[in-house]
Amino acid sequence: MNSFEYRKFTLGQFLRDIVYISLCSVLIALIFMLLTSEAFTFTAYIEYLLIAQCIGLSIGIPCSTLFHLLKPEKPFFQMALLTVCVVGGAILGSYIAGPLVHHKFSGLEGQISPQMIFIGVILGFIISFGFIAREQYLAFKLSANEEKLKRVSLEKEKMNADLKLLQAQVEPHFLFNTLSNILSLMDHEPQTGKKMLENLTQYLRTSLIQSRKPNNRLADEIYMIKTYLDIFKIRMGDRLSYRIDIPDQLLNFQIPPMILQPLVENAIKHGLEPKMDGGEIYITAFLEKEILTIEITDSGMGIQEKSATGVGTGNIKKRLKALYGAGAALHFEDITPYGLKATVEIPYASHHSHHRR
Numbered sequence: 001m002n003s004f005e006y007r008k009f010t011l012g013q014f015l016r017d018i019v020y021i022s023l024c025s026v027l028i029a030l031i032f033m034l035l036t037s038e039a040f041t042f043t044a045y046i047e048y049l050l051i052a053q054c055i056g057l058s059i060g061i062p063c064s065t066l067f068h069l070l071k072p073e074k075p076f077f078q079m080a081l082l083t084v085c086v087v088g089g090a091i092l093g094s095y096i097a098g099p100l101v102h103h104k105f106s107g108l109e110g111q112i113s114p115q116m117i118f119i120g121v122i123l124g125f126i127i128s129f130g131f132i133a134r135e136q137y138l139a140f141k142l143s144a145n146e147e148k149l150k151r152v153s154l155e156k157e158k159m160n161a162d163l164k165l166l167q168a169q170v171e172p173h174f175l176f177n178t179l180s181n182i183l184s185l186m187d188h189e190p191q192t193g194k195k196m197l198e199n200l201t202q203y204l205r206t207s208l209i210q211s212r213k214p215n216n217r218l219a220d221e222i223y224m225i226k227t228y229l230d231i232f233k234i235r236m237g238d239r240l241s242y243r244i245d246i247p248d249q250l251l252n253f254q255i256p257p258m259i260l261q262p263l264v265e266n267a268i269k270h271g272l273e274p275k276m277d278g279g280e281i282y283i284t285a286f287l288e289k290e291i292l293t294i295e296i297t298d299s300g301m302g303i304q305e306k307s308a309t310g311v312g313t314g315n316i317k318k319r320l321k322a323l324y325g326a327g328a329a330l331h332f333e334d335i336t337p338y339g340l341k342a343t344v345e346i347p348y349a350s351h352h353s354h355h356r357r
Helices: 011-036 042-069 075-100 114-188 190-211 218-239 261-272 305-309 311-327 349-356
Strands: 240-245 279-288 291-298 329-334 340-347
Touching (some): 011 114, 042 075, 114 190, 311 329
Parallel strands (some): 240 279
Antiparallel strands (some): 329 340
């Protein structure tokens, strides 16, 4: 990385540089007066201040322009330009300051003395050091921001990859089993087979559209889950029933795709299908203390190690943490005497931020 980073030259930044140079000149004038004068007088200080301001601005203005507009490729060239600005500015500032004051450093009118140039060079390098320190700080800050953006981008890419992996894990076996059911039903119950095929087509179409979006309405996710459950209701018959109770005011809430579907799949696969008489799935949502809570409760076999810590649920937890930090959560609760409740919590503030995008 170069010592100096190119940045857009703005009037506001230039004016801030002038203020910085002027303040440095005020301080340096005071220091030099205390070191070289036997007594402090206001008139003498004004003379020192005029010298410091003339030299400081003569050095600082070209230095400010250099730091903003030029992007040399080599540090040696950078330092050469800086030295030219400092020495040239010191000489120019001395010529300007000489006629304005009658100080012992100014020499004869129209002439410059080595002492004045020495003061100017010291002043110039102090000002330049301030510019360099600021530029290095800004370069470090820019680099840190770039690294942060890279990390966020990588996390997003990983999250998308995890989502695709999750879909790849969910859909093949689900498709295989459902198509097998459809083929079997077409021979004996063609109307039921046709209904299942319609549900499957609708589910696949909806899931494909939803999975390509960063966020979806809760209503759309629930619709996709409903088509998914309708397929299993045909497959399981009376062994499966479901209820969905979502208040209308929450249907437009934005949530990430494929957050709820794996939980419903777990409820069926690990809870209801292994149970002889099946059971019910109940999905509800409510808003409390600026947190949207979505509950998926089944009356199946209860908590299972695979359903609570499997790839699908682990993926959901990682995605929620990446998107919302500690504000979101997924946890499971064993229901007495039997059953399992999966709870997803999403901060309500995220709903407003998604709408502003």
